[in-house]
Amino acid sequence: NNEYGCHVSACYCDQCAAAFRKWLQARYDSLDSLNVAWGTDFWSQHYYAWEDVLPPRISPTHSNPGQVLDYQRFMSDSLLECYLTEARILREITPEIPITTNFMGAFKPVDYFAWAPHLDIISNDSYPANTVPAWETAITDDLMHSLKGGQPYLLMEQSPSQVNWMQQNPHKRPGRMRVLSYQNLAHGADGIMFFQWRQSQAGAEKFHSAVVTHEGNEHNRIFQQAAQLGAELKQLSADVVGSRTAAQVAILMDWQNWWAIEYPQRPSNRLHYWEQIKTYYAPLHGLNVAVDLLQPDSDLTNYRLVVAPLLYMLRPGVAKNLEQFVERGGILLTTYFSGIVDQNDRVALGGYPGELRKLLGIHVEEFDPWTENMTNQIVIEEGPLLGTYPCTLWGEVVHLEGARAIGVFANDYYAMGPALTVHQFGQGQAYYVATQGSNELLAGLMRLLCQQASVSPVLNVPNGIEVTQRVRADGRIVYFFLNHTGKPEVVALPAGKFTSLLNGKEVERQIEIDERDVAVLLAQ
Structure with a gap:
């Protein structure tokens, strides 16, 4: 078929x-x-x-x-x-x-x-x-x-x-x-x-x-x-x-959550689940960080950073799975409109974000879906994300219950209220984004979380160069370089010698990749 x-x-x-x-x-x-x-x-x-x-x-x-x-x-x-x-x-x-x-x-x-x-x-x-x-x-x-x-x-x-x-x-x-x-x-x-x-x-x-x-x-x-x-x-x-890819970062994806969150009579018809997953994937790809997409109840033992956008539906065991991940030292990021309903799309009573409340260290009193002409700003007054960033789509009235506010809303009736929070939970940390941050903010946030989780890019390469690695059964690494730009680029290589699998030549120190061309290197 x-x-x-x-x-x-x-x-x-x-x-x-x-x-x-x-x-x-x-x-x-x-x-x-x-x-x-x-x-x-x-x-x-x-x-x-x-x-x-x-x-x-x-x-x-x-x-x-x-x-x-x-x-x-x-x-x-x-x-x-x-x-x-x-x-x-x-x-x-x-x-x-x-x-x-x-x-x-x-x-x-x-x-x-x-x-x-x-x-x-x-x-x-x-x-x-x-x-x-x-x-x-x-x-x-x-x-x-x-x-x-x-x-x-x-x-x-x-x-x-x-x-x-x-x-x-x-x-x-x-x-x-x-x-x-x-x-x-x-x-x-x-x-x-x-x-x-x-x-x-x-x-x-x-x-x-x-x-x-x-x-x-x-x-x-x-x-x-x-x-x-x-x-x-x-x-x-x-x-x-x-050979196989290997990732230390996971983005959680749940088809049933997708179906539930896009029910026509939801709080906002501007919520699109797959688009949100892509929004958080894009900066990770830009960093050349390997990513797996997993179900929320998957084994997270081998991951250091887990991103869970719009985790609206919590099926049985998911909250506990995330708690155990963070307790062991993992870094979790989730977003607005998470922890709202169970597997039957029944609202979890007692306050948002339901079963995630203890893990995130926050209480969401109310959420406020915005129209297309409504905007706000996130103000971050210290740290590596210092700055003011536009935000769209959604706002929330958030109360801290052990978490710390990294950024606050600039305007509206929740001005100075938390917009970006972090909560120490066991040996790890749980982050919460209460709005739709700009691409600039999300790129900086993903870079920061990767650093905190000790997740490094495959290699540091020029913009427009994609690099990944696959690991063979014998432990040797195959590197793939893709030049998505319209000009040749020179890429610095790790120490050691490599064999080009496309022309058989030995390569070391650096490699030049023509526009819209590729290279495949086997570490010797």
Whole structure:
């Protein structure tokens, strides 16, 4: 099957309604439990018979948020059931062949963390626009290698050049396909493939690029670029395949939190969960710090810094997991609108941020979603972040309960109230950002937290150079250098000698990388 859930990710027919009821019976066991979870006493929605429960179809007004959330869970599980049914047949016929299906990056309707254990290898489709910055493609690569605990993945689909489904479809400029392919390798891929081999003569994708174009021969730029990449991958295979990335920083991502936080009747329709994750990933990528994306209940033992934007939903055990991480000496950062609800989207009573209150050392009296023309400032009067920074989107009335205010709001009725706090908890520290800070502030904050957590960049390199490392089973390190700029750059190397895996030359002290070019070095 191809791209489960793409184009049509939900169905509301009678068969799905019957299957949804069975799914709910397995989850809640009784109608009483379902009624409590969904809060059906509100608006007189109490259910007395399973047959009365329906999908969240079109209704006169807002659907029950618990019902909507569970239906999103059910639809992801239903697609997974379809995959598992097909996979069982294949395993019976070809038990020796690994089974996969192509994911679509951060595709909201399908919980890829729930799917990952059922795939032998993760595979992904990647179709970024030409204007997408390097960090925005890298975060998807990091998500893919994180889904199965760092196991290498496969880039199943990318376009050799242009696509055919945007409003305008320019070609990838010379070198971009190669750099993006190497970026996947740099972040944990073991294989690079294309859609498609031969360009169709007819049909909906006849103008989608292919390795073999409508000309039908090898005498063109697109074919030659693909052939060059293929030759290089063959050359790299023995030294790269099976090696793994290694990160000391994790960003927490939870598909169920994503679904819940973007329920239409939320406090602000400007809250976009994946965009917030990207906002905090971007400065880490700019520092050339390796990042894993993990579920909130993952084992955090091997990490020094954990970032958890918009952790609105706390499923069972998550708060305790974060407490144990910080107690052991970890650095945690979370943000506004966190710790608000449980796994059923029921508000945690007793004050925000619920189960995170002790860990963060704060009490949020109220939150204030801003309109687009509302802004404020964060004032930091001492320390490495000294300065005044604009902030947008959200404000909160925060009271300190053991935490210390690093920055305060400049204006409005919470002027001089905490906007950025830190709380010593055990051997570690927990940070809280009560608003949407500027990119400048977040870049400085990420740099500071990395320093406090003793997390260093892979290497210090010029702006626009991306560097990662993969560690082989024998402990030797493979360095990937990607030049995303339009000019050559010189990169200083660590002490020691290196072998270029692309030309076989020995390299030491420094290396020059041409514009939109790559280098792959094996430490000797």
